[in-house]
Amino acid sequence: MLPNTRGRRRRWPASSATTRLGRCAMPKGMFVDTSICIGCKACQVACKEWNELGGEPEDFREVEGRLKAVNFTGNSYDNTGRLTATNWRHVRFIERGSSLEGNMAWYMMSDSCKHCAQAGCLEVCPTHALRRTDLGNVVVDQDVCNGCRACVAACPFGVISYNKQTGRVNKCTLCDDRISQGLETACAKACPTDSIVFGEVDELRVSARQRVETLKSLGHTKAQLYGDTDVLGGLNVFYLLLDDPEVYGQPVNPQLPQRNLVSGSLWSIGSALVLGLSALIAFRSRRNGVTAKEA
């Protein structure tokens, strides 16, 4: 873990009400500084506890009347492996170097929903079960979700997940019930190193950019922000990484689903025109041949 040069966290006032697609003027979010994460998973535990989330059913089996964990990832100290309907936060462990060469190191990244300013999940939802609150976070209304899973395919980060037990989808809400009461998120509150900081996104970005410069001056030349304003209009939950996004399993250039739809549609229209033209030319050639024969 690197020294924390950012100072202490702050609390923020409450707000309420909702908008659906609308942009939020002063969104709240989180800055996740992976350079000071120690991989303790207090954030994962706090998320489970506050949101009353159980384990993934397939990860446990009842043995002599007690639930036992049966699915181990075998991947370093990673115990959940992915974000799921019951794992809204996931601490990734990325092993670097080699213990044989004496340069073994871990990159840790506490991952969750990014509450994107342009959220693919929200834009494709046919029932408007996904909506943006006036604090900028994206939430799912369980009683409006019909379980169609369009949002699962639309999220470029693989965040939102289908819950087989309820037939609906789940993901991090940015602790909507806490932040609407002026509290910080449960994961940020539990983090012992302030690796996760909750606050107003614009202000968080200022301190995050300063932190990148500090790390670069300390020799971490690849230190960079992931999810600054260049990614999907800005991720309201964004990250400081010590290496490229793909090292942390994050897409380099995440896209909204409709961007692919537009290019896909243009290709389909183009292909249909070429096919139609070829058929017309073939038909005409055949007819000209028949006419010539008859003459």
Ligand code: SF4
């Ligand atoms: S990360 Fe995925 S689930 Fe979260 S807001 Fe963005 S598109 Fe939606």
Ligand code: SF4
């Ligand atoms: S903001 Fe709340 S719901 Fe989201 S990962 Fe943190 S604790 Fe879980």
Ligand code: SF4
């Ligand atoms: S609580 Fe903080 S230090 Fe611990 S794993 Fe989560 S982000 Fe890292």
